[in-house]
Amino acid sequence: MAKKIIPPVKGTRDFYPEKMAVRTWLYRQMRAASESFGYQEYDGPFLEPIALYAAKSGEELVKEQAFVFPDRGGDLITLRPELTPTLARMVAQKQGQLIFPLRWWSFGPFWRYERPQKGRAREFFQWNIDMIGVNSPEADAELAAVGAEFFRRVGLGPDEVHILVNNRRLMDARLDALDIPTAQRKAVFRLIDRREKMSASAWEAYAGEIGLSPAQLSGLKALLADEDLWQQSEELVRFFAAAEALGAREYLRYAPYIIRGLDYYTGTVFEARDRDGEFRAILGGGRYDNLVGDVGGNPLPGVGFAMGDMVVTLVLEKYGRLPQLSTQPAPILVTVFDADHLLEAYRLAAEVRRAGFNVVTYPEPAKLGKQFKYADRIGAKVALVLGPDELAAGKVALKNLATREQTLIDHTNLGPQLRQYLNL
């Protein structure tokens, strides 16, 4: 009677080679998009003191959403739920030595204690990218352009995904014009954010509950329908012009209802979505101006975004843009003719490796048919056989696994012959 296999922790994922290949591919695309704009890779600890998050989100929010536990010294530590506070700490620590504008990106694991569902796990990966030390709409546009460059690289076109843009200061000005007082601002932003998640009547009732008058509600509705509103914001006019110059305009769309949840954004905000609106945001970010100051450094402006690995994968799958990634371990299998020729096979494998190929050896003597079957199953293109006849003749038998043809090739000068057979 077999023992029960211990199940993994809820909300975590096993990355078998096929899934790992997707994660590695995403990481490479994120690297390429980041580096094409001159961003440098960095990373912070995965464990952080909970106090680090107090400045940004408040300890309570972290305690609710993050894995928090006491260190053996009794201090509360957490598995990082996001990277920006770590970035702010790292910048604050070396503020005098770093070169600004500073452009940094990272890819790594994050944890949030949420209900696992499609596109959401408790342990996930996230791309973070930020520019620190510049406060300009052009810097904001550069970040949006990095996002667009990523989409272009992975084959998601502007007819499939778009980046929706708004500006907090513009919204504040418009809410001022509607005589909505500052104290009510947060509740109204929450109301706007819930617009898509409620029925029209429930949403209007909610507006009444938070104290909006019928005139204010009607003004708000007009505002949220006004796709030309951005023209009243000098910041957004410059933002879109810069994005156009950077070749990213086709992915961008002004959307007056984009708020972004976090309190700390101060200017332009944006998020990417699939155009059908089937999934949650693919990426989200914007301008924040207080963060480095909040963790103890001198205030520095910043702009950045984060993209998780899960929603973008769903979107890539939906549009059939997830490439067929090879998880073939190696193109060449070296067979073991029999026990007496095992070391000859290993020597041959070492030789082919030195010629620059990835090579799998069949680890022990077995019937050749079984070894060829293994070569097929792992996706090898050719199998090499070195038996007594080949050895005596100074040859190696090469089996093309697609055609099943076998050829004798010279043992000397193996590299070029293999490159030719493999079409390299």
Added chain:
Amino acid sequence: MAKKIIPPVKGTRDFYPEKMAVRTWLYRQMRAASESFGYQEYDGPFLEPIALYAAKSGEELVKEQAFVFPDRGGDLITLRPELTPTLARMVAQKQGQLIFPLRWWSFGPFWRYERPQKGRAREFFQWNIDMIGVNSPEADAELAAVGAEFFRRVGLGPDEVHILVNNRRLMDARLDALDIPTAQRKAVFRLIDRREKMSASAWEAYAGEIGLSPAQLSGLKALLADEDLWQQSEELVRFFAAAEALGAREYLRYAPYIIRGLDYYTGTVFEARDRDGEFRAILGGGRYDNLVGDVGGNPLPGVGFAMGDMVVTLVLEKYGRLPQLSTQPAPILVTVFDADHLLEAYRLAAEVRRAGFNVVTYPEPAKLGKQFKYADRIGAKVALVLGPDELAAGKVALKNLATREQTLIDHTNLGPQLRQYLNL
């Protein structure tokens, strides 16, 4: 008055770009060595139920050495202190669908609650590589050869590092011959393991304490000095012959005192060290035959090793083999001539990016001298200037930052001209 910067968690590390470049370089070398032998990349969750480790190390050991905390459901979970139990679980879960021999490798974070010191942190990275489904000395030799291949790739020669090899079954046979009973075996292995960490007299006293007779002690000492002992083990004779065929023999040395701490090794064990013995083991591993069975699968033999990122980095530093890694964000800086030409500069940057280059833009108008200084500080090779004169002439000014020479190049066909200037 500045606020205090919140310090990071003890035993964690910040990876500023210079340090991140080393981590990424190590990961690449590990990937290349693994893939040249046809191993496939995988990963498991970073959070695991503590019960998973009970089979291998015992819950108590995990509770002492790992970060353990209750999930919100009350189950004890841990930040993985090692990967092998996760590997065993993943193999057990899909045992019927996987293709054996299975060759897998991984690189990722691990956590151990230990006193941070040189070469040891509480949060560290580790390369893990295993072959599952074959029980042969030749398979063991392949793993040792992967380790040797890594050393060769990073430029550490056999005169700088070596892989010390022993065999548990050989040791058991020799301890049998000394009439040391099975019940005493663990204590004697611990004694052998402590040989280098104690003075000779303290060590001999310790031998007496665990119950060795003077004759047994003298037999043990002779055994530990016998560098030819491996010739009595058919497994090791075959191991070294296979390692020789694989081109790894020069890195390997028989060492009768190598035990490896973990209880679960059953055959050949090995660890790599710098030849001066200055540091702890660079990598350690060996054959284990029960692990997949222990977590609930059908028993399958395995062999593998793990290498942390920290000791190998110290060894690379010691021998001057850590390469000068460029953290230059991009070879090209596009300057902003003035506010009126900002969009022209962004357009130029987008154009050069499309030609395949990584490009940094100076994000806002500033004196050209200041922008050139920034280009120098980030290590750019050339700066491009697009002012009214250049625009009128259909040219771009290219400043070679090494020679300070400025040239006008045609705006059309920029890519080939830049490739030439950058010697690409």
